[in-house]
Amino acid sequence: MKGFLRVWQELDIKDIEQYLIVIGELSAECFACKKIGIDSKSVTCPNCGVGFKYIGFRRKVEPHYLRQVKERLPFIVFIDFDDLKKIIGKSDARKLLDL
Ligand SMILES: [Zn+2]
Numbered sequence: 215m216k217g218f219l220r221v222w223q224e225l226d227i228k229d230i231e232q233y234l235i236v237i238g239e240l241s242a243e244c245f246a247c248k249k250i251g252i253d254s255k256s257v258t259c260p261n262c263g264v265g266f267k268y269i270g271f272r273r274k275v276e277p278h279y280l281r282q283v284k285e286r287l288p289f290i291v292f293i294d295f296d297d298l299k300k301i302i303g304k305s306d307a308r309k310l311l312d313l
Contacts, residue, residue, distance in 0.1 A: 218280050220294060227301055233267035235259075236295060237275075245270075257287065270295035 234245035235256060242254040249261035258265045268291045269283060283290060 218277050230268050233264055235266040236270045238272045268293050
């Protein structure tokens, strides 16, 4: 039996920032170039050409949706977008303290 559950893993944040597609309510955005309104089924960014390795969500997703994504993109890594925002927020705060 298989199911989707979230696992905490230490990942390279810079790598995620460069190869992430973020799925919103109606369309998606490329995190690297900030292009919005791209097709949520995109494998590469139509704007900057980056190939997506990570996928995050701005909305709630159901397991059947995750399964569809996994079938289409077997190597994609699901990340929790809120976790990423928290980490980026912290490093931005640190940069400010360094000034
Ligand atoms: Zn892009």
